Amino acid sequence: MEKKNEYDLIIGVKNKNDEDLRELMQRYMPLVNSIKKRYYIRHYDSDDWDQDAMMICYETCCLFDFKLNKSFGAFYKTKLSNHARSLLRYELAKRREPYRKAISYEVATTNGMVNxxxxxxxxxxxxxxxxxxxxxxxxxxxxxxxxxxxxxxxxxxxxxxxxxxxxxxxxxxxxxxxxxxxxx
Structure with a gap:
């Protein structure tokens, strides 16, 4: 089976082809992994990152205009980085500060913080x-x-x-x- 080029994969994703989306995601996994390493979001595991990356990849394919944009990779990287920053902004919001500092009651009693x-x-x-x-x-x-x-x-x-x-x-x-x- 012949390997599809990026242009054909994006067209396939726009036509709702799941296999093309998976293949495109496989090609951009190094980018996704670098974003995962760069941003730490509490209670966000690798599967959450992968799922978000796939949804953003689909969204990016749907928005991608071949006439305006030259590089799909740069567009995808920007969208994924912006999404990660939004998650981080949400996590670090002042009103959620108590939740970041919270520990479970069991941990507190085990560590002797509650007697x-x-x-x-x-x-x-x-x-x-x-x-x-x-x-x-x-x-x-x-x-x-x-x-x-x-x-x-x-x-x-x-x-x-x-x-x-x-x-x-x-x-x-x-x-x-x-x-x-x-x-x-």
Whole structure:
């Protein structure tokens, strides 16, 4: 099979020929890879870049005018670079700054940035609200409350409740939610 020239491939893409688009993309993969290396976009992997590059290649073929433009490669490179810059501008926008700096709760607890054991919740059992709160708790939730108050270590609480650490944390969350509802 004879290799098509760039002109025939662009005409084929304009006529909605998928094979011509794939072949044109293969020819310009080094360009796409150089753009990938030049710009880092968070949460953008290689497949995302390839997909965007193919869509931009199709769009560029549809817009390409043989009379006005001499080089398809230069036109495609400009369109792809502009797209990458737009993505970067969007990512670096001031209002999205908190999202760039955000880390997951699991990472924060694993790295010791959040110390769940040190948080305390003051409960004075004399009050009727707190008594009602305590009577509505399950055994696991009572143990989680003791853990929350710092009266038990994690190991003691998990052993007494016969549960995993994750179950204890979930029970602790339910306790906080129930207390908040009682205090309303």
């Amino acid at each position: 769940e054991e040190s948080r305390e919740l003051s409960i004075t059992p004399e009050r009727e609200i707190y008594q009602k709160y305590l009577t509505n708790l399950s055994k696991l939730e009572l143990i989680a409350t003791l853990f929350l108050l710092g009266m038990m270590t994690q190991k003691q609480a998990c052993s007494l409740a016969q549960c995993s650490y994750m179950q204890l944390l979930q029970a602790k969350g339910r306790c906080k939610k129930k207390l908040t509802q009682e205090l309303k």
